[in-house]
Amino acid sequence: MSAPGGGHRPVLLDRVLALLGPALDRAGAVLVDATLGRAGHAQALLDAHPGLMLIGLDTDAAAVAESGRLLARYGDRVTAARRTVSFSTWGCPRRNSTSGRGASPTPMTPRWTCG
Numbered sequence: 001m002s003a004p005g006g007g008h009r010p011v012l013l014d015r016v017l018a019l020l021g022p023a024l025d026r027a028g029a030v031l032v033d034a035t036l037g038r039a040g041h042a043q044a045l046l047d048a049h050p051g052l053m054l055i056g057l058d059t060d061a062a063a064v065a066e067s068g069r070l071l072a073r074y075g076d077r078v079t080a081a082r083r084t085v086s087f088s089t090w091g092c093p094r095r096n097s098t099s100g101r102g103a104s105p106t107p108m109t110p111r112w113t114c115g
């Protein structure tokens with residue numbers, strides 16, 4: 001599926017817009033899209049939130065180049081770079097056997113690196 005202006009229109013775009021909307025409407029909002037791809041989410045989020053700054057990362061140099069072309073119209077609101085992001089250091093939810101209410105995830109500490 002294609003997006004206005006070219007690129008990729010993700011099938012869950014409406015859901016992503018709804019979920020992130022409240023956070024991205026805040027002054028000074030910055031979004032890191034760690035799988036920028038062909039900038040489908042990125043373009044829609046930048047259009048929906050005129051104050052949003054976006055940092056787009058992708059491991060694929062061709063994707064970064066294409067996204068750079070697609071996102072050029074947003075000027076200095078966008079920084080795109082080739083990076084391989086690792087989420088392997090995220091903690092895993094554990095079952096809390098004392099709750100009596102089934103699975104209860106423990107707090108997770110998100111950490112990510114890119115190189």
Ligand SMILES: C[S@@+](CC[C@H](N)C(=O)[O-])C[C@H]1O[C@@H](n2cnc3c(N)ncnc32)[C@H](O)[C@@H]1O
Nearest residue numbers: 008035036037038039040041058059060084085
């Ligand atoms: C389905 S596409 C993303 C589509 C994008 N969200 C959009 O709206 O157009 C997935 C992208 O993730 C990138 N990718 C996969 N693993 C990655 C990693 N570890 N770090 C950075 N990018 C990664 C791929 O190169 C690919 O371009």
